[in-house]
Amino acid sequence: MSFAWTPDRFNRRVQQISQPPRALPSPPEIVSLAFGSPDPRLFPAAGLAEAAATALRDFPAYSVALQYGNPIGNPVLLGELAKKLEKDEGRPVEPGSLTITSGSSQALPLVFQALADPGSPCLLETPTFLGTVRHIRFNQIEAVAVPLDDQGLDVGAVGAALDTLSAQGRRPRFLYTIPTFNNPVGMTMPLERRLALLDLCARHGLPIVEDDAYRDLWFDAEPPPTLHALDRHGLVIRLGTFSKIVAPGVRLGFVLADPAVIERVQMFKAEGVTNGFASLVVGTFMKSGGLASHIEVLRRDYQGRRDALLSALAREMPDGVTWTRPTGGFFVWLTLPPQADVARIAARMKEEQVVALPGTECYPDGRGSHHLRLAFSLQPPERLAEGACRLGRAIRAGLHK
Amino acid sequence: MSFAWTPDRFNRRVQQISQPPRALPSPPEIVSLAFGSPDPRLFPAAGLAEAAATALRDFPAYSVALQYGNPIGNPVLLGELAKKLEKDEGRPVEPGSLTITSGSSQALPLVFQALADPGSPCLLETPTFLGTVRHIRFNQIEAVAVPLDDQGLDVGAVGAALDTLSAQGRRPRFLYTIPTFNNPVGMTMPLERRLALLDLCARHGLPIVEDDAYRDLWFDAEPPPTLHALDRHGLVIRLGTFSKIVAPGVRLGFVLADPAVIERVQMFKAEGVTNGFASLVVGTFMKSGGLASHIEVLRRDYQGRRDALLSALAREMPDGVTWTRPTGGFFVWLTLPPQADVARIAARMKEEQVVALPGTECYPDGRGSHHLRLAFSLQPPERLAEGACRLGRAIRAGLHK
Numbered sequence: 001m002s003f004a005w006t007p008d009r010f011n012r013r014v015q016q017i018s019q020p021p022r023a024l025p026s027p028p029e030i031v032s033l034a035f036g037s038p039d040p041r042l043f044p045a046a047g048l049a050e051a052a053a054t055a056l057r058d059f060p061a062y063s064v065a066l067q068y069g070n071p072i073g074n075p076v077l078l079g080e081l082a083k084k085l086e087k088d089e090g091r092p093v094e095p096g097s098l099t100i101t102s103g104s105s106q107a108l109p110l111v112f113q114a115l116a117d118p119g120s121p122c123l124l125e126t127p128t129f130l131g132t133v134r135h136i137r138f139n140q141i142e143a144v145a146v147p148l149d150d151q152g153l154d155v156g157a158v159g160a161a162l163d164t165l166s167a168q169g170r171r172p173r174f175l176y177t178i179p180t181f182n183n184p185v186g187m188t189m190p191l192e193r194r195l196a197l198l199d200l201c202a203r204h205g206l207p208i209v210e211d212d213a214y215r216d217l218w219f220d221a222e223p224p225p226t227l228h229a230l231d232r233h234g235l236v237i238r239l240g241t242f243s244k245i246v247a248p249g250v251r252l253g254f255v256l257a258d259p260a261v262i263e264r265v266q267m268f269k270a271e272g273v274t275n276g277f278a279s280l281v282v283g284t285f286m287k288s289g290g291l292a293s294h295i296e297v298l299r300r301d302y303q304g305r306r307d308a309l310l311s312a313l314a315r316e317m318p319d320g321v322t323w324t325r326p327t328g329g330f331f332v333w334l335t336l337p338p339q340a341d342v343a344r345i346a347a348r349m350k351e352e353q354v355v356a357l358p359g360t361e362c363y364p365d366g367r368g369s370h371h372l373r374l375a376f377s378l379q380p381p382e383r384l385a386e387g388a389c390r391l392g393r394a395i396r397a398g399l400h401k
Numbered sequence: 402m403s404f405a406w407t408p409d410r411f412n413r414r415v416q417q418i419s420q421p422p423r424a425l426p427s428p429p430e431i432v433s434l435a436f437g438s439p440d441p442r443l444f445p446a447a448g449l450a451e452a453a454a455t456a457l458r459d460f461p462a463y464s465v466a467l468q469y470g471n472p473i474g475n476p477v478l479l480g481e482l483a484k485k486l487e488k489d490e491g492r493p494v495e496p497g498s499l500t501i502t503s504g505s506s507q508a509l510p511l512v513f514q515a516l517a518d519p520g521s522p523c524l525l526e527t528p529t530f531l532g533t534v535r536h537i538r539f540n541q542i543e544a545v546a547v548p549l550d551d552q553g554l555d556v557g558a559v560g561a562a563l564d565t566l567s568a569q570g571r572r573p574r575f576l577y578t579i580p581t582f583n584n585p586v587g588m589t590m591p592l593e594r595r596l597a598l599l600d601l602c603a604r605h606g607l608p609i610v611e612d613d614a615y616r617d618l619w620f621d622a623e624p625p626p627t628l629h630a631l632d633r634h635g636l637v638i639r640l641g642t643f644s645k646i647v648a649p650g651v652r653l654g655f656v657l658a659d660p661a662v663i664e665r666v667q668m669f670k671a672e673g674v675t676n677g678f679a680s681l682v683v684g685t686f687m688k689s690g691g692l693a694s695h696i697e698v699l700r701r702d703y704q705g706r707r708d709a710l711l712s713a714l715a716r717e718m719p720d721g722v723t724w725t726r727p728t729g730g731f732f733v734w735l736t737l738p739p740q741a742d743v744a745r746i747a748a749r750m751k752e753e754q755v756v757a758l759p760g761t762e763c764y765p766d767g768r769g770s771h772h773l774r775l776a777f778s779l780q781p782p783e784r785l786a787e788g789a790c791r792l793g794r795a796i797r798a799g800l801h802k
Contacts, residue, residue: 003606003634005661009574012518014665024471040464048678049457056450063441066650070425074650102503106672117413135671173410205404233404249467249475249677260406264415270536271507276650277449277679 013138031387032355033374036183036244036330041380042301043247044285044294051284065280071266073100073254074279080286081254088215089229096259099266100274104213104241104253107265109135111209111237111255114264116141116173123161123175125153127333127362127371129183129211132176136364143364144172152189153177155196162204174207174237180223181214181329184362184373188327191224202233207261210238214329216245216295219303223328234258242282244330244377245295250278302330308381309374309388316392318399323374330377333359336370336395345398354390414539432788433756434775437584437645437731442781443702444648445686445695452685466681472667474501474655475680481687482655489616490630497660500667501675505614505642505654508666510536512610512638512656515665517542517574524562524576526554528734528763528772530584530612533577537765544765545573553590554578556597563605575608575638581624582615582730585763585774589728592625603634608662611639615730617646617696620704624729635659643683645731645778646696651679703731709782710775710789717793719800724775731778734760737771737796746799755791 007015026032055076056062065074072078077100082093101107108131116122118140124132126145136143144165146157158175165172177197179189189197201208210227228238241253252275255265285291309332313323320337334356336342349355359371374391376384408416427433456477457463466475473479478501483494502508509532517523519541525533527546537544545566547558559576566573578598580590590598602609611628629639638658643651653676656666686692710733714724721738735757737743750756760772775792777785 003603003636005635005659009516009608010665011515014515014668025465025468035469037469040460040468043463043467045457045460045463045467049454052453052457052682053450056446056453059441059446062444062446064426066444066446066648067426067441068436068438068644068649102672102676109671114412114415115410138668202404207410234406235404243469247467247678248469249674249681251672251674251676251678258406264411267415267539270510271503271652273650273652275503275652275676275679277648277652277682278676280650281453281678 013140026355030353030355031379031383031390033376033379033384033387034355034357035378036375037378038244038247039378039380042298044290047285047290047294048246048281051288051290052281055280055284061280065276067276069273069276071099071269071272071274072262073098073274074276074283076283076287077252077279080283084286085256089226091229093256094259096262097256099255099262100279101253101255101269102251102274103243103248104211104239105131107239107253107255108132108211109139110265110268111239111261112136112139112141113268114261115207121165121170121172123158123172123206124364125175125177126364127184127359127368128176129178130357130361132211133362133364141173145363145365146175148182148185148187150187151193152179152182152187153193153197155193155200158197159200162206172206174209175201176209176211177227178211179227180212181217181326183213183329184331184357184359185333186324186326186329186331188223194224194227194230198227198230198236201235206235208236210236212238213241213244215240217299217302217330218328219299219306220327228256237261245291245298246282246285250282251275252278252282302377305376305379305381305384309376309384312385312388316388318392318396320399321395330375332374332376334372334374336372337399338370339399340370340395341398342369345394348394348397349391352390352394354387354394356391414541427756431754431756432780432784432791434777434780434785434788435756435758436779437776438779439645439648440779440781443699445691448686448691448695449647449682452689452691453682456681456685463681466677468677470674470677472500472670472673472675473663474499474675475677475684477684477688478653478680481684485687486657490627492630494657495660497663498657500656500663501680502654502656502670503652503672503675504644504649505612505640506532508640508654508656509533509612510540511666511669512640512662513537513540513542514669515662516608522566522571522573524559524573524607525765526578527765528585528760528769529577530579531758531762533612534763534765542574546764546766547576549583549586549588551588552594553580553583553588554594554598556594556601559598560601563607573607575610576602577610577612578628579612580628581613582618582727583732584614584730585732585758585760586734587725587727587730587732589624595625595628595631599628599631599637602636607636609637611637613639614642614645616641618700618703618731619729620700620707621728629657638662646692646699647683647686651683652676653679653683703778706777706780706782706785710777710785713786713789717789719793719797721800722796731776733775733777735773735775737773738800739771740800741771741796742799743770746795749795749798750792753791753795755788755795757792
């Protein structure tokens with residue numbers, strides 16, 4: 001009599017899928033530019049400690065936050081977040097249009113599941129966030145890739161993809177885009193392009209999932225309004241997160257959308273209310289003004305890191321390599337020339353102890369081999385320079401045979 | 402040109418399912434015995450505040466907890482929890498066999514999804530936790546009901562259900578049970594029954610999902626070992642939670658099972674790592690000994706509430722009404738006589754402003770109309786007595802026409 005956990009005892013979906021790359025800590029000799037992890041030295045620990053102490057003395061507030069509660073989210077955080085979003089967007093947050101999630105990592109599959117059935121098509125801008133590629137695949141949604149150009153999502157290509165699907169009698173359930181400080185490319189869609197995209201999507205009745213994790217972290221000038229702020233039809237679903245401006249470990253994000261969408265999103269939120277304790281602490285941190293001033297600190301700091309990485313790339317990269325110059329966010333997107341031996345470069349990067357995200361992780365279809373995503377968020381300026389130097393040596397080894 | 406969020410724009414599953422009953426706060430004139438919410442006056446706010454202050458001064462610890470991280474969970478909490486479980490179960494926690502979840506509310510669907518495909522059958526003890534009924538239904542798993550008797554799950558009935566399915570060429574993916582301080586019934590399965598159940602399941606290769614939310618809250622004597630502690634085949638998956646012993650709003654629970662199960666469970670955890678911040682705070686609270694002494698306080702307090710409710714029921718209930726006498730946990734299960742007019746009782750309960758959970762919520766198939774679940778966790782003793790008094794009046798109105 002013996003029992004074994006053979007593969008047939010599990011859900012068929014998990015039998016085919018491998019674990020995604022995880023942002024785990026790497027040993028100090030390695031320079032990791034792979035993940036969009038914020039630098040822990042920038043976590044507002046003292047501010048959170050003070051907020052926790054204040055909040056845990058306030059019985060009416062903590063008795064709600066520590067209890068089971070409304071799946072829409074903790075009222076203190078919802079109130080503070082609505083104020084921030086109203087200021088950001090210049091329009092009121094309607095009742096029922098906001099819900100708290102466990103980071104935008106949870107918001108993504110909640111929204112994808114709420115909007116699509118297994119087998120439904122969606123339009124996916126590419127390259128894109130690796131988590132999105134994984135969540136779409138895991139939920140058995142069909143991703144129709146639409147390319148970016150240097151101003152963001154190519155609206156003409158969206159129209160063409162819609163026509164192709166329509167000719168097959170199919171309607172995509174949503175379009176996924178990261179218009180501001182794009183992950184992985186780093187660019188931002190200008191206002192005119194935003195308006196053209198909204199116009200096209202409204203005409204075709206195509207909901208837009210606007211993933212907006214980096215908006216607060218602008219360097220040179222404030223970015224254009226969100227698609228959600230510009231939307232007059234209620235078709236934009238905006239996702240946001242506290243991971244980059246507070247810390248990933250608070251596990252707080254949000255969805256801002258038509259109440260009909262929020263209602264459905266809730267139904268996929270298995271754990272009911274989301275992180276009441278962390279919500280109360282972050283809500284209290286916001287209320288005190290702590291978050292707003294912390295964001296100022298982050299902007300200056302990450303701007304310095306971006307500058308350090310861009311200067312180092314200009315110094316270290318051989319001819320033929322190109323890269324983007326982000327005006328906010330965490331990422332630079334590097335393009336290798338077509339003749340580059342990418343396998344050799346990858347091998348040399350291992351020897352040099354420098355890590356970047358392979359571009360293939362940012363596509364649903366195996367493309368991206370001649371791209372690398374470089375995150376400048378985790379490493380201080382001197383390590384970014386060192387990383388660029390090591391990367392330069394590795395790339396040169398794959399260009400000159 | 403107009404856009405509308407018509408039902409066909411959403412996942413088919415959410416078009417049919419209504420929102421579950423939620424443990425929302427009720428106005429003070431109502432005596433709610435409906436939900437297994439702990440009393441907020443028993444939340445260890447000072448202990449959590451102290452733990453947060455300590456933890457947020459310790460850079461190495463908080464830099465890990467506030468970062469993205471390993472989906473298995475925060476190392477501080479995993480370490481403290483493993484120590485507690487090893488003490489509870491008298492056996493080592495094997496590496497890779499424990500993962501943190503967002504309460505057991507999240508653990509349930511993660512485990513159900515990992516073990517079953519849509520359409521797969523499972524065996525479900527009934528009556529059961531209402532969240533379980535909902536998660537099984539939402540994940541399109543077929544629930545085959547197996548009854549409880551006064552010693553817990555009826556092992557003979559499990560065997561019969563297995564035979565029936567086997568004759569149809571079907572194999573249930575798991576058996577779900579709450580053997581200790583059962584929700585909603587309140588009873589505990591004795592040791593002999595546990596061994597008999599394990600023996601049967603091992604012979605049939607049937608995994609057991611052991612939901613164990615209330616174990617620490619025993620009143621009269623320590624409960625028998627968990628099924629997981631007694632299992633020599635690796636087929637028991639134990640779920641637990643910090644919701645009842647710390648607070649629901651920390652959103653922390655766990656799964657303890659064979660590493661092959663844990664690995665698959667992770668893949669359904671969309672948000673990656675679970676609540677690092679709350680994990681660090683609760684882990685630090687455990688490390689200081691705060692949780693262990695808090696559990697002692699809770700035991701005495703909830704025992705007093707159970708006693709108050711049982712005495713009040715003995716005073717207030719008319720002849721023909723019966724109820725269970727739990728030795729731990731949060732619940733009493735009330736049975737009305739067959740001739741009771743349940744619609745009239747429900748209407749009178751509304752007038753009397755007393756709320757209990759209708760027994761029908763605890764079955765997957767509409768049964769349970771002559772039962773009510775009474776939770777003694779949220780209300781202090783004097784309100785429990787008042788609730789029983791109101792309930793007695795309502796029930797009498799439905800018995801004597």
